[in-house]
Amino acid sequence: MSTLEQTASTDHHHGPAKGITRWLYTTNHKDIGTMYLIFSLVMFMVGGCMALTIRAELFQPGLQLIQPEFFNQMTTMHGLIMVFGAVMPAFVGLANWMVPMMVGAPDMALPRMNNWSFWILPFAFSMMLMTLFMEGGGPNFGWTFYAPLSTTYAPPSVTFFIFAVHMMGISSIMGAINIIATIFNLRAPGMTFMKMPLFVWTWLITAFLLIAVMPVLAGVVTMMLMDIHFGTSFFNAAGGGDPVLFQHVFWFFGHPEVYIMILPAFGIVSEIIPTFARKKLFGYTSMVYATSSIAILSFVVWAHHMFTVGMPLIGELFFMFTTMLIAVPTGVKVFNWIATMFRGSMTFETPMLFAVAFVVLFTIGGFSGLMLAIAPVDFQYHDTYFVVAHFHYVLVPGAIFSIMAATYYWLPKWTGNMYNESMGKLHFWLSFIGVNITFFPMHFIGLAGMPRRIPDYALQFADFNMVASVGAFLFGFSQLLFIYNIVCCAKGGKKATDRVWEGSHGLEWTLSSPPPYHSFSQPPKVE
Amino acid sequence: MRCNRLALLLSGFVISPAVFAEWEVNLVRGVTEISHAIFDLHMIIFYVCVAIAVVVFGVMLWSIIYHRKSRGAKAQHFHEHLWVEVLWTIVPFGILVAMAVPASQTLIQMYDKSEADINIQVTGYQWKWRYQYLDQDIDFFSNLSTPQDQINNKATKGENYLLEVDQPLVIPVGKKVRFLITANDVIHSWWVPALAVKQDAIPGFINEAWTVIDEPGIYRGQCAELCGRDHGFMPIVVDARSEADYQQWLASQNQAQEAEQAAADQTWTMEELITKGEAVYQTSCMACHQANGQGIPGAFPGLVNTPLMSGDGLEHARIVVHGRAGTAMQAFGEQLSDVDLAAVITYERNAWGNAGGMITPQQIKQLKEE
Numbered sequence A: 001m002s003t004l005e006q007t008a009s010t011d012h013h014h015g016p017a018k019g020i021t022r023w024l025y026t027t028n029h030k031d032i033g034t035m036y037l038i039f040s041l042v043m044f045m046v047g048g049c050m051a052l053t054i055r056a057e058l059f060q061p062g063l064q065l066i067q068p069e070f071f072n073q074m075t076t077m078h079g080l081i082m083v084f085g086a087v088m089p090a091f092v093g094l095a096n097w098m099v100p101m102m103v104g105a106p107d108m109a110l111p112r113m114n115n116w117s118f119w120i121l122p123f124a125f126s127m128m129l130m131t132l133f134m135e136g137g138g139p140n141f142g143w144t145f146y147a148p149l150s151t152t153y154a155p156p157s158v159t160f161f162i163f164a165v166h167m168m169g170i171s172s173i174m175g176a177i178n179i180i181a182t183i184f185n186l187r188a189p190g191m192t193f194m195k196m197p198l199f200v201w202t203w204l205i206t207a208f209l210l211i212a213v214m215p216v217l218a219g220v221v222t223m224m225l226m227d228i229h230f231g232t233s234f235f236n237a238a239g240g241g242d243p244v245l246f247q248h249v250f251w252f253f254g255h256p257e258v259y260i261m262i263l264p265a266f267g268i269v270s271e272i273i274p275t276f277a278r279k280k281l282f283g284y285t286s287m288v289y290a291t292s293s294i295a296i297l298s299f300v301v302w303a304h305h306m307f308t309v310g311m312p313l314i315g316e317l318f319f320m321f322t323t324m325l326i327a328v329p330t331g332v333k334v335f336n337w338i339a340t341m342f343r344g345s346m347t348f349e350t351p352m353l354f355a356v357a358f359v360v361l362f363t364i365g366g367f368s369g370l371m372l373a374i375a376p377v378d379f380q381y382h383d384t385y386f387v388v389a390h391f392h393y394v395l396v397p398g399a400i401f402s403i404m405a406a407t408y409y410w411l412p413k414w415t416g417n418m419y420n421e422s423m424g425k426l427h428f429w430l431s432f433i434g435v436n437i438t439f440f441p442m443h444f445i446g447l448a449g450m451p452r453r454i455p456d457y458a459l460q461f462a463d464f465n466m467v468a469s470v471g472a473f474l475f476g477f478s479q480l481l482f483i484y485n486i487v488c489c490a491k492g493g494k495k496a497t498d499r500v501w502e503g504s505h506g507l508e509w510t511l512s513s514p515p516p517y518h519s520f521s522q523p524p525k526v527e
Numbered sequence B: 001m002r003c004n005r006l007a008l009l010l011s012g013f014v015i016s017p018a019v020f021a022e023w024e025v026n027l028v029r030g031v032t033e034i035s036h037a038i039f040d041l042h043m044i045i046f047y048v049c050v051a052i053a054v055v056v057f058g059v060m061l062w063s064i065i066y067h068r069k070s071r072g073a074k075a076q077h078f079h080e081h082l083w084v085e086v087l088w089t090i091v092p093f094g095i096l097v098a099m100a101v102p103a104s105q106t107l108i109q110m111y112d113k114s115e116a117d118i119n120i121q122v123t124g125y126q127w128k129w130r131y132q133y134l135d136q137d138i139d140f141f142s143n144l145s146t147p148q149d150q151i152n153n154k155a156t157k158g159e160n161y162l163l164e165v166d167q168p169l170v171i172p173v174g175k176k177v178r179f180l181i182t183a184n185d186v187i188h189s190w191w192v193p194a195l196a197v198k199q200d201a202i203p204g205f206i207n208e209a210w211t212v213i214d215e216p217g218i219y220r221g222q223c224a225e226l227c228g229r230d231h232g233f234m235p236i237v238v239d240a241r242s243e244a245d246y247q248q249w250l251a252s253q254n255q256a257q258e259a260e261q262a263a264a265d266q267t268w269t270m271e272e273l274i275t276k277g278e279a280v281y282q283t284s285c286m287a288c289h290q291a292n293g294q295g296i297p298g299a300f301p302g303l304v305n306t307p308l309m310s311g312d313g314l315e316h317a318r319i320v321v322h323g324r325a326g327t328a329m330q331a332f333g334e335q336l337s338d339v340d341l342a343a344v345i346t347y348e349r350n351a352w353g354n355a356g357g358m359i360t361p362q363q364i365k366q367l368k369e370e
Helices: A003-013 A020-025 A029-057 A068-103 A111-133 A158-185 A198-229 A243-260 A263-277 A284-300 A313-325 A327-341 A350-373 A375-381 A385-415 A421-448 A459-491 B002-014 B033-066 B082-110 B243-265 B270-284 B313-322 B338-350 B361-369
Strands: B118-125 B128-133 B138-142 B169-172 B177-183 B188-192 B197-201 B207-211 B217-223 B235-241
Touching (some): A029 A068, A029 A111, A068 A158, A068 A198, A198 A243, A198 A284, A263 A350, A284 A327, A313 A375, A350 B033, A385 A459, A421 A459, B118 B169, B138 B243, B177 B188
Parallel strands (some): B169 B235
Antiparallel strands (some): B118 B128, B177 B207, B217 B235
């Protein structure tokens, strides 16, 4: 036996490196998953502080704390950070941790690329946050950065913003490729596609969405860059360009993007509800088909964000019908979750509380989405707080609650320790109440006629704005409990068993808690 | 007693001290046929959603209460049922088709842009609206008229805080008014809830919208598309009048134009121009260049002690009249009268310690003719 082989074999079995290099050079899916999750939590707090700045300014009519210029920077950065810095990396982190363990793999398929796709993010976001301190301030044109406001009239820092968006896109695409490669190649023997856990299924579909649309975003920001610095006129009417072109290209990315932020949530909830209802998921097959149809439909509905730009009648009708159609598969999913709970044997630990709240509040967001789909009525709703209420119901108690549910659900598996259940429940109830106090009144002020993204408002909107701001602070500060609970759990506590939850199912629960450094060194057999 | 005080405190906390407005929770029903149709559509879909919610959340609540482990519920083993799954795909689809029919009808009605009685071009500028009556040769700008002191909490807020303008759009009731909507710089959106008209104003494009207002009144709206820092300060006021009142207003507009002409030919002193210019500065320039003339570094240049302010006055005037391409500096030549232009330029050249001399309305007139 040669020395080379010996080194290789001993190398294979040693544990993580020590110190900072463990994190800088790591190719281990668990380390990278952890880093993604911590990064996303940090971004969630940063974006949250921006949201609270906005809500503090809107507490009363008049300009009290910040000037409109800075207000616009806050709304823009809040949106960008929450979408690209908090929700997406959190899902990628969960995928990194769970996908190899759920399909019975030792690690991700492309571990070195995995390291890259994470480490790009902190640089991208540092650059984006730095723009706030540049002359002229940071991006101030909304997270949708409609041209020509974002090209001809933007502050100089927009170039850094474009570069940051490019980097985030590269990171997302690399992450998506990695997940697809892992799912296709590293499944345990016997695990057919129709036996894969739903979280894996939803992530597979999400990964394809990411690969399809992130280049579109890269394209649109590159066109902006050309318009700003190289004298082209993609979006400049005076040069023969078309400002509406920007919106079409942006929303061709942007609409699938909102499904990128919700499909993995569907997967998480489809894991958690059966566990705590102690009953198999109802309609596994229809769940898979529903998820795929939602993904496919998401590519043909983008212009429902643009009903008021002056589209021809036929376009309005097409986009109205296709948008309404999305309600069907989404409805199937909700009915399946409820059928799973029906005649189960339910208990309500923290992950289940978050999952149940997800189903209820996401459905409310779905209802307002259906209302928004009706084009003639959308003329009244468009760009008001009704829309803000709608997408926050889908993204906060939707995406973010599902991430919290997932965190509580798998935290004992990750750390080997149980989290504090009563603190978890307190966190849930404060978040649940806070979220509803914040976003429910926004439906009312939106219907009453308050446009979105305004730093100051007419007097008839004062009361509900005050209520919403109180709720926002309640929701924001209760997240400190979340962090505290996670930190305590990571440091120690009651030891968790391998199969943490009574009703848990799936390969990840056959591993020890915490799982070994290389999850499955022998591929498990799936019946 | 203590309890009462607490209740008072709480109500004072929840109900803002500034207003005792009703807690508006719904769309306005509006004053046009279309707005009524939209309102009805909104209510139908809302009730459909409520009905679905009651059924779905009802089943869920039932399960949460009765099928919990602590009550001794045993989990059943069913996890598939073809007919149920087919049924809850088809039934929602049917509901959607039923919804799509009235929605399409309303939409088609909204797109009937034929045979207008009056045509008005609406142009969005950062951050004001311009109204051009294409059949009457009337052309004016409509600016926010809420004083800065109210916005900065230095004065009590008025009843129509942020929803008031110096010159409203005046239109007659019962006539089909067609709006040709466009923008001069960035995308704006012209929105008046009571008319159910919301249409984006896009530079380089002309969008159409129309309305027939049933009853006279003042209807207020706001720009609905993020258009820069003063997006929240760009109100729309529509003053719908009876035909007779409308005709009277048309006549008064023509007189006002003649008066403006006369003012431009009159001789003005520097003090008069400075006084007038200060007011113009506040409506047209202050949003960017700030009350103290310092501007916002990196975004809007300052006007204090710069070579432009002390140098050639005509160069300064040229920028104000023609704007600066590719920047947020608009061409004010069309927006302001010759007197207003001369006044605001003179004001800028002599405020904040500047000493740049005066510019006369006649010089502006010459400049425009160049």
